[in-house]
Amino acid sequence: VRIGIAGAGSMGTTHAAAWASTDAALVAIAAEPGRRPTELAERYGATACASLDELIELVDVVDVCAPTDRHHDIVLAAAAAGKQVICEKPLALTSSQARAMIAACRTAGVELLVGHVVRFFPEYVAAKHAIERGAVGTPAVLRFTRSTYRPRGRGDDWFADPARSGGLLLDLMIHDIDQARWMAGDVTRVYARSLAVQRPEAGVDHCLALLTHANGAISHLEASWAYPVPVFRTRFEVAGTAGVLDHDADRDAPVRATLAAAGAAAADVPLPGSPMHEPPHTTELRHFLAVLRGEEPRRVAAVDGLAALLVAEAAARSLHSDQPEPVATEEMPA
Amino acid sequence: MSPRTDGRPRIGLLSAAHLHVDAYVANLRAAGADVVGLTDDDPGRGQAWCAAHDVPWFDRAERLLDANLDGVVVCSETADHRRDVEAAAAAGVGVLCEKPLATTEEDAAALVAACATAGVPLLTAFPMRFSAPMREVRELLATGSLGQVYAAMGTNQGELPMRHRAWFVEPTRSGGGALMDHVVHLTDVLRWYLDAEVTEVFATTNRILHAPTVTVETGGLVMLAFDSGVFASIDCSWSKPDVYPTWGGLRLELVGERGIVGVDAFAQRLTVHGGPEGPLAWPAWGSDANQGLIDDLVAVLRDGAVPSVTGEDGLAATRVALAAARSAASGAPVRLDHREPGR
Numbered sequence: 001v002r003i004g005i006a007g008a009g010s011m012g013t014t015h016a017a018a019w020a021s022t023d024a025a026l027v028a029i030a031a032e033p034g035r036r037p038t039e040l041a042e043r044y045g046a047t048a049c050a051s052l053d054e055l056i057e058l059v060d061v062v063d064v065c066a067p068t069d070r071h072h073d074i075v076l077a078a079a080a081a082g083k084q085v086i087c088e089k090p091l092a093l094t095s096s097q098a099r100a101m102i103a104a105c106r107t108a109g110v111e112l113l114v115g116h117v118v119r120f121f122p123e124y125v126a127a128k129h130a131i132e133r134g135a136v137g138t139p140a141v142l143r144f145t146r147s148t149y150r151p152r153g154r155g156d157d158w159f160a161d162p163a164r165s166g167g168l169l170l171d172l173m174i175h176d177i178d179q180a181r182w183m184a185g186d187v188t189r190v191y192a193r194s195l196a197v198q199r200p201e202a203g204v205d206h207c208l209a210l211l212t213h214a215n216g217a218i219s220h221l222e223a224s225w226a227y228p229v230p231v232f233r234t235r236f237e238v239a240g241t242a243g244v245l246d247h248d249a250d251r252d253a254p255v256r257a258t259l260a261a262a263g264a265a266a267a268d269v270p271l272p273g274s275p276m277h278e279p280p281h282t283t284e285l286r287h288f289l290a291v292l293r294g295e296e297p298r299r300v301a302a303v304d305g306l307a308a309l310l311v312a313e314a315a316a317r318s319l320h321s322d323q324p325e326p327v328a329t330e331e332m333p334a
Numbered sequence: 335m336s337p338r339t340d341g342r343p344r345i346g347l348l349s350a351a352h353l354h355v356d357a358y359v360a361n362l363r364a365a366g367a368d369v370v371g372l373t374d375d376d377p378g379r380g381q382a383w384c385a386a387h388d389v390p391w392f393d394r395a396e397r398l399l400d401a402n403l404d405g406v407v408v409c410s411e412t413a414d415h416r417r418d419v420e421a422a423a424a425a426g427v428g429v430l431c432e433k434p435l436a437t438t439e440e441d442a443a444a445l446v447a448a449c450a451t452a453g454v455p456l457l458t459a460f461p462m463r464f465s466a467p468m469r470e471v472r473e474l475l476a477t478g479s480l481g482q483v484y485a486a487m488g489t490n491q492g493e494l495p496m497r498h499r500a501w502f503v504e505p506t507r508s509g510g511g512a513l514m515d516h517v518v519h520l521t522d523v524l525r526w527y528l529d530a531e532v533t534e535v536f537a538t539t540n541r542i543l544h545a546p547t548v549t550v551e552t553g554g555l556v557m558l559a560f561d562s563g564v565f566a567s568i569d570c571s572w573s574k575p576d577v578y579p580t581w582g583g584l585r586l587e588l589v590g591e592r593g594i595v596g597v598d599a600f601a602q603r604l605t606v607h608g609g610p611e612g613p614l615a616w617p618a619w620g621s622d623a624n625q626g627l628i629d630d631l632v633a634v635l636r637d638g639a640v641p642s643v644t645g646e647d648g649l650a651a652t653r654v655a656l657a658a659a660r661s662a663a664s665g666a667p668v669r670l671d672h673r674e675p676g677r
Binding site: 138139140141143145147189191193195198199202206208210212216217218219220222224226227228239240241242243244322323324 | 484485487489491534536538539540542543544545552553554555557559563565567569571573574575577578589591593594665666667
């Protein structure tokens, strides 16, 4: 399988490294139009493309790692060319874009695999399996926290522009929206508050959302870009009729180094993670490859990406209306 | 209030309904108070409690209130707080009342007014005001090192309390479920930390945990808006299973101008595996917040000190818990208007 990565920033770099440890062939990388990502492409022996069209010509699978506002156009171009598609999260900036992308891929008969990578983080997978085993009984009250600093885009700082990244809700909270759905099912109502709306002069964002699930469970979601560099903390707790399980990355860190100060080194785009034999992004892409080869059922469907966006959009409406907002329902063919 | 010549305030206990009375009796003795006696609507419960704690039994509240008391601790069912506090106020003795102050706003306001009219001090049992970790954060905020506080996330989760006292889950006696039980502590902490009042409350609740056993909500998530612009969430769920190593816990994180501060009021504990306590136990070694509360009561009654936490504080927190219940029922946020202290 010939892979092409559209987008040569932080996520494109992460995916390139992940593809290199699979048996797929990373053959092409494209950056923003007009710039060849020579250095990254050379590192993996891939062609540095000057345009998306050039990349699409060379590959079987387009792996979309471009800024979020570009997802829609790239996916439509790839689908029109009959290429399989992998797309980073969030699937798109809006649910209507996502709907169009799903329809285009369906029409073209190609896969659209969404990179909700937290479904491949082993601590979350372990929790999902524990819930399925009945370890906590029926989930009732769930809590998810994802706390870090605002990422910085390579070159232009596109994360800072909500019109391009979707801001904190779409870029960060979307992970835990997907987790809440994964563990407790569809969401019908959202009430949310954010620092960006309440106190725009603060210059940082922090968002809390209370979700009501269709089955009656309730979830507390906390996403933060208010932490100092280089913090990235994730936590979750699932309380159910038989018990409670929790994870706290800070509390459960297996390695603690207390070293003489050398200045805080931090990635442009913070990535959480515990030491593992395989990084979750690699696990995710290996799974996507197996799906494309018909070897595994999808762990995350394109409609999951759309469903997460619909919850995020309800949250965004709530931030401004100060009212709980219903989540738009969608006919979602599997 | 006339201070005792021997400096030992005489305290009566109005009911053993609330389990905190078990702790308070030891705290009162440690604080140098005389525990004069206990009365209870349920003579069986009261007499058994008195025998277990070596406290004289009084068959009627009037007789206890007539026993030359300086103050009472009201540990009755929440629905009876108003009756008991008003009786104490009429007898001219100071009051420490368990939380929440009442099951209705009318009752809470009435019992606060009764004490104000009678000129007797009224304290609300918010021991977190006396928790050493919670106080350290209050002091940290006062230094300004966090800068302006923007947002807060609190959890005050617990076991289903009916294992200790069945009336906690009977709405006519307790006023409700997890919302009435566990919203008030963090609300009070936030009012104390922020020196601000709650202007809007939204709550979403469910009854999945213990659904066959109780009729009240057992899961609850609440969002508060303060007049200072801060928004804060409270998880008040009874979401700790019966096998949890302790009753529950209270944690709070504050997001501010210069970072984040987190506090776990009950983090000061050992982890013990094995032995008579079972496979996992958490014996606490932190300072006893209840002792601080009772010491404050004794200082008020003996020395005429100003209470650190008042009936007004209890009323404000009760209004928030009741607003949360209304929000959960209606599905819409509930606005709270401000009242001048002493109203």
